[in-house]
Amino acid sequence: MNVTDAAYDTVHQHPGGSEALAPRLGMSAAVLRGKVNPNSDRNLLSLQEADALMARTGDFRILHAMCAQHGFVAQRTDAPESGSLISALLLAAAAKGDLAELVSAALDDGRISPNESDAIARACAQVMAALVQVSQHAEAAAGRGGQ
Structure with a gap:
């Protein structure tokens, strides 16, 4: 995006x-x-x-x-959103699945339109944000003694 x-x-x-x-x-x-x-x-x-x-x-x-x-990923430095590491991982997997489904549908006709490209970019951003949440939950768990 x-x-x-x-x-x-x-x-x-x-x-x-x-x-x-x-x-x-x-x-x-x-x-x-x-x-x-x-x-x-x-x-x-x-x-x-x-x-x-x-x-x-x-x-x-x-x-x-x-x-x-510019080739960077932003990551919050404060506490992660509510939920657990497992729920964050499952949400990231779901976002990745949504992205894969979008790419598959876009390639059905053998080309990617500008609108499909925009949708793929948006889905990529959602996957990145979800993966950052996984990382934040892991860091928070390590800070609490690995719980």
Whole structure:
């Protein structure tokens, strides 16, 4: 997933969308929609606005997209989300299965369309995030004496 798609998805998939987020960012909903519009190269999100957007939504796919674009993976340094190491591993396996199913379906006609490529990129980001959760649970378990 590229940064532009990540910003668009962050706004449009948030409960209430741009109408709910824009006032919290100090702008109108129309301006926010324009800033994350992938078909526009004018009036883009600033770094400060992207940071505020991630802070207000708790959705860090913009950060993950930037990292992936440059060959990095971001990992939280605080406690993992609730659940266990086993549940995190199972969620990661499910995300990987979803990715494999998506790639298989995309290859059915012998080519990958731009929309299929975007969907695959989004699924890859979900797999990466799920695997980071596995790592965090393992680190948390080691910090508690390996429990």
